[in-house]
């Protein structure tokens with residue numbers, strides 16, 4: 001099994017959603033001293049992923065910070081680092097204006113006016129209908145002189161934003177643009193911003209109401225090349241054909257996870273205005289040939305889930321398969337065929353544990369089903385919050401236990417009923433139905449059926465949609481919906497294990513399992 005850390009642009013975890021909190025933050029920010037802040041580093045926990053950067057002056061570029069330097073320190077200080085870092089604006093008040101290090105990453109913010117700025121609506125989406133005074137707001141902002149990037153962005157997009165918005169360390173006009181689109185329920189559209197230092201070639205929005213986006217940026221002052229950051233299309237993170245070495249390194253390390261990016265010290269030195277923070281793990285099942293749930297794989301899955309649950313950096317997991325044509329073949333029949341009762345018991349306990357962990361996981365679990373998904377494979381998928389199935393008639397999904405001469409235990413049945421309803425489950429369970437994609441969608445077993453090459457990207461889109469909901473509310477709701485089903489197993493866990501062991505150890509069942517395995521092997525030949 002593989003754990004791949006994949007970046008999903010997700011800036012909103014700490015973003016105030018209610019009008020009051022938004023207002024409070026604005027009020028605080030209004031009184032910030034407009035001194036330029038040198039951002040010493042970044043932390044993957046910072047709510048601010050967007051760091052405007054500018055290459056100041058014509059001097060030599062400063063080298064990237066050494067490994068274990070400021071970034072590592074800040075990361076170590078995390079999660080309070082971001083708070084400290086934000087409040088450093090206060091600390092700097094009254095301090096002499098610092099000379100900017102050429103090439104250092106700085107916030108684009110300066111000389112903010114203290115006059116009130118219209119607050120609502122904060123932004124208006126750009127496009128043809130430019131909001132009245134859009135350009136004026138940005139141009140008349142004294143900081144605009146030293147901040148052509150933001151001014152131009154405002155002009156180009158036609159959005160009207162308060163200059164102080166630039167102070168908000170967790171946000172940028174680009175983000176605000178999308179946030180606003182989100183609020184107004186408008187479809188996202190590519191936008192184009194220009195500046196002599198940086199041009200954002202395109203901002204690829206997700207489908208509403210997701211708030212992720214991928215940014216393609218050209219960095220003029222660096223050896224030219226287009227750098228695509230983000231990864232909502234699944235795999236664009238390493239697509240950096242001709243970028244400066246720092247950028248390349250950052251992109252490479254970023255795909256290995258935030259920790260790796262930090263440990264090289266590559267992140268903060270980049271002249272990029274986008275840093276990625278919130279992380280989604282992509283878990284790839286890799287137990288060839290068919291990802292049968294062996295005891296080892298079950299154990300691995302349980303451990304990985306626990307790790308990810310405990311690591312507050314993660315908010316979601318995309319579960320998919322690394323084996324061609326098969327998502328998961330369900331229980332590894334060799335683990336229950338010809339084995340002693342103790343082994344069968346251990347095996348079944350591991351299966352229960354995995355189901356309980358997945359079913360009640362506080363993370364968002366999205367199944368990107370890129371292959372056949374029978375029996376236990378289907379249960380793994382049903383334990384997720386959302387399922388995206390590749391549109392291939394060979395990729396069938398369902399609980400086919402009866403065809404093997406065995407019976408789905410009550411908690412498998414409950415999971416089925418909770419997903420597709422009683423009558424459909426009654427029918428499908430008795431018949432051991434395996435649904436092709438179109439039928440699976442119709443019956444409600446999966447949420448989306450998409451072409452095979454779009455499974456991962458759709459799963460990411462789905463993930464963004466689920467992550468758009470505040471964690472606590474989503475988690476409590478999930479718990480409310482699923483707890484009773486999980487509790488039922490928790491109450492009878494030992495009895496269920498005994499049932500399973502005595503059932504599968506029966507001679508008749510062993511014979512039918514053997515025959516089924518034999519049939520599978522012969523079918524191959």
Ligand SMILES: CC/C=C\C/C=C\C/C=C\CC/C=C/CC(=O)SCCNC(=O)CCNC(=O)[C@H](O)C(C)(C)COP(=O)(O)OP(=O)(O)OC[C@H]1O[C@@H](n2cnc3c(N)ncnc32)[C@H](O)[C@@H]1OP(=O)(O)O
Pocket residue numbers: 289290292325326328329330331332333334372374375376377400401404406407408409499500503504517520521522523524
């Ligand atoms: C009143 C109540 C009382 C008691 C209740 C208590 C307990 C209930 C008891 C039991 C409940 C148990 C619940 C079980 C849930 C399950 O998951 S059972 C497993 C069901 N799985 C299947 O039916 C899937 C079978 N496999 C396939 O259909 C195909 O292999 C698949 C479509 C997945 C892939 O097809 P293909 O790519 O063509 O591969 P092959 O068929 O050629 O297979 C390649 C090799 O893999 C071996 N294999 C396949 N599936 C399994 C498996 N599940 N376990 C182990 N091995 C498997 C196959 O034999 C081939 O092996 P070979 O290479 O030939 O050695």
